[in-house]
Amino acid sequence: MLKHSTRRWLTGLSVAGVLVAASPAPAIADTPPFTVGAPNQLVAPGHSTHGWLMAPPTRDDEDQWKFGRTTLDVDLSEVEDFATVEPMPDGWACEASSSKLHCEIDIPERQYPRFDYTLTGKDDATPGQQGDLTVTVTSGGVSATGTARITIAEGADLVSDEAVEISGAPRSRVDLPGVVHNGSATTVNGVVLMLQASWLVKYAGDYSNCASLNGLNAVCTFDTQLEANKSYQLSEDLPLVVTDQARTGAGLPVTLDWWTKDDWTLIYRDWPIPGLEPGHGGELRLLEQTGAKAKAQQTDVDRTNNFTLATIHVTGDNPADLAAKGATASGKKGDVVTVLPSFTNFGPAALEIQIEKLPVRITIPQGTTAVEASGDCVPYVPGEEWDPENAEWAEPGAREYACLASEIAVGGEHPYVFALRIDEVVPDATGTFAVKLDGDPKAQNDSAKIIINPTRNGGGDGGQGGGDDGPTLPITGAPTGLITAVGGLLLVAGTVGYLVARRRKTRFVA
Structure with a gap:
């Protein structure tokens, strides 16, 4: 069974692909x-x-x-x-x-x-x-x-660019290049390209050899013979559209994953992808890159180097206003009380999953101990280096926590559940709940109070607190939980996230 931290930092997606594929069907008699x-x-x-x-x-x-x-x-x-x-x-x-x-x-x-x-x-x-x-x-x-x-199978090695950076405003089209290199000593007999993108990005192509799932993501098949030690590029950059909900300042992940035809056929045969519809336009082709440096059945012997992580940096003026909401609870010494501080996204943009920074910071009220912590949170220690895959998510007993934020549509709320044991009754024992997002247009609603045993009406100020400017926890290196897959494409995404996580060891420093 996977550790909680691993599930979190693969965004639930790497393993979710496999779990969706194997989800049980309704029982019938004698099954x-x-x-x-x-x-x-x-x-x-x-x-x-x-x-x-x-x-x-x-x-x-x-x-x-x-x-x-x-x-x-x-x-x-x-x-x-x-x-x-x-x-x-x-x-x-x-x-x-x-x-x-x-x-x-x-x-x-x-x-x-x-x-x-x-x-x-x-x-x-x-x-x-x-x-x-x-x-x-x-x-x-x-x-x-x-x-x-x-x-x-005969071994092959497809290699792609590790990272690509592009930019675009909400409602604009962006074009994503794709390159693959045959790093093996044998000809590769055709390849398959899988495009996966954040839900805030739409595939806008209509190529006859590319199938998409309701305009989300795409699978392109190429019969091209890739000669040994040669590189190939797409005849046209892949067209994508940044949706009107994309937040200015966001870095939206898009992945290009190259497969040998035999590897893809094996996966597809075992877990068929429902709902893929081919395009009706011309053919997208692979063209040999002239002058590029050399970088039976066939299987890719190194699946960790044929995966491109592209980031679309969203420009324009489309922020997300995250408003903190505090919480109160009362009890006597020895009681365990539950508090649910939260934030609401007032838009106008949606909030994409926060991976490069953990935007929420929580301090535990005086006289209490966190005996249960939200699964989205890790203990916060200034200056200490954290490894997200091995960090103790939901670890009780810390005085401060930093928390990730999931994808939240406009109007959506993200609560964080904490169970606090009252070790000492302290009137108006106060902790803080703060949410800091780059580009948030309203700093005055970014923090709120968590109050245990309030003596007057005013605890948990509903997001109108005084604005704690404590730091978030930056992540150094490339994101691990980078695949936002939808629908049937989760059936093949599982292996991808697992491999990318092993390829890019991510750490962050508090």
Whole structure:
């Protein structure tokens, strides 16, 4: 099971793609209580890839299967001659032989088994070799089985620009270039480009070889033969439109992800994307970059370098006014009280997810201890360096917290739930709730009070407090939670976020 912090900093999206793909269907009579999903895998000789499987319940209600003690048995006999399987440490206790893998784990209530492993092609493996991993999951005396077809593929290495910076005002069109380099020693037989963008950016193309999902995101297929050690660029920059809700000063993420056709076909076959509609215009092509420096089935042996993160810097004059709202509570010594300070977005722009800065800062009132903290918050310590993937989100006991902010439409509210134990009754014990966003046009409503045991009406001033100018927590480096995918595209986005997070280790300093 993933740690809370990892789920947060992959924006819930990297893993969400996989979870959506494997979400349980409504139960019918005589269906098993859970099923095993085990995607097929391609791996090149001498290289490794990330594999996974899961066993979701077939019911999604209060009566869904409770796993508890669960065992997992993998039959490796069909693949042991050409590949190895190594469990990733994630709570499973495993015993392995050359042909068998037996693992056990206790699954918490309302969760289900997920098993991640490293698949490695042996050095002497030959492209075309195939075999099945047979996986059996057992819980409560009930077993279910699934298979993953493992195929040795020819290795390829697609490489793209790591970052692109472009700008545009709300309601304007921006053009995004795309470049891919074949860094392998063999010709790549066609590629697929997946475009994913913030919901505040719309794909505006109509190419016949690009399919889109209701104008959101796109998948483009190219039959071009990419020769070894040559670079190729799109014949036209991809047209995008910044929506009228985009906030001036925002940096909106857009990603370009290049796949070999065989890798894409494998993913698409296992988790088909519903609703993709092809365009009706001309063909978008790949053209060889003249003079550019050289930077069976085919699989990309390094999926961490074929991913471009583009940032659209929003210009113009379209701010978001975030107004803080405080909270009050009363109790006696030893009581645990709940407070819900919040902010409301009064627009006129929507608030995009805040990754480069954590805009909310909370101080805990005197005489109280935070025994439960919001899952959006981490303890704030001035000058201390934080690692978002390993930070203890929702850690109790801190005196100050810094909190992220999710996407909030105009009129939307973002609450932060804290449970405070009253250690000492202090009349009008006061903490603060402050929200600081670059470009916010109204500083006077940026802070409010959290008051425990107020003695007069006026605690939790509804956002009309005195404006605490404490710093936010800047993040150094590129964002990790950078994929805003929608609809069916989440089905393939899961792997992308996982790889990008490993590619770009992000840290921030308080």
